[in-house]
Amino acid sequence: xxxxxxxxxPSDENAVTTLLRALCALKxxxxxxxxxxxxxxxxxxxxEFEAISTQVGIGGAIPDMCFHTDTLRVxxxxxxxxxxxxxxxxxxxxxxxxxxxxxxxxFFVFLVPPQYAHRQEYERRKxxxxxxNPNHGIHFVEITWLDVCAVLGETGxxxxxxxxxxxxxxxEGWYVGTPISFTLDELREIYHV
Numbered sequence: 001x002x003x004x005x006x007x008x009x010p011s012d013e014n015a016v017t018t019l020l021r022a023l024c025a026l027k028x029x030x031x032x033x034x035x036x037x038x039x040x041x042x043x044x045x046x047x048e049f050e051a052i053s054t055q056v057g058i059g060g061a062i063p064d065m066c067f068h069t070d071t072l073r074v075x076x077x078x079x080x081x082x083x084x085x086x087x088x089x090x091x092x093x094x095x096x097x098x099x100x101x102x103x104x105x106x107f108f109v110f111l112v113p114p115q116y117a118h119r120q121e122y123e124r125r126k127x128x129x130x131x132x133n134p135n136h137g138i139h140f141v142e143i144t145w146l147d148v149c150a151v152l153g154e155t156g157x158x159x160x161x162x163x164x165x166x167x168x169x170x171x172e173g174w175y176v177g178t179p180i181s182f183t184l185d186e187l188r189e190i191y192h193v
Contacts, residue, residue, distance in 0.1 A: 004166035016080050017054050017064045025049050032151045037109045061093035073101045076109040085118045095129050098138050107139045114144040114175055145171045
């Protein structure tokens with residue numbers, strides 16, 4: 001992992017979520033995150049920094065992050081560890097809350113590591129929700145942290161912002177495997193065995 005200041009800040013999901021929200025104070029990063037989380041339907045002009053919150057109770061549940069505007073509601077469940085499972089109320093309590101909201105556009109974002117071990121359970125719970133609520137009106141956005149890295153790279157943010165670069169490097173250090181290099185002698189030895 002490349003050295004950067006951000007490496008020493010996040011230690012759990014709440015810390016990573018707080019860091020992601022803090023980065024959204026910078027409008028270009030907020031633009032990229034809002035567009036990613038709303039499938040390109042909204043941007044930073046639609047969601048002010050103050051409309052982004054973390055760890056706020058919504059009727060018996062506490063999503064990791066929410067966007068709250070007059071026309072938009074976004075509930076985000078974040079996982080940073082492959083092994084961290086869903087709590088008994090995830091994502092159903094978030095989805096019920098979104099259904100009850102008066103906003104025209106509603107999104108549920110499931111942001112997880114690329115090799116998330118509990119994806120099958122999430123899919124099972126989502127299917128139950130769909131069956132029980134066929135007219136729910138919620139857009140589901142299921143992405144990984146590598147999608148966040150890709151957006152930071154594709155938009156050029158990681159080349160112009162030290163914060164975006166360090167965050168991208170942090171995520172890549174966590175989720176992108178380091179290639180194993182072999183010398184020619186090592187390759188010849190393997191070949192002759």
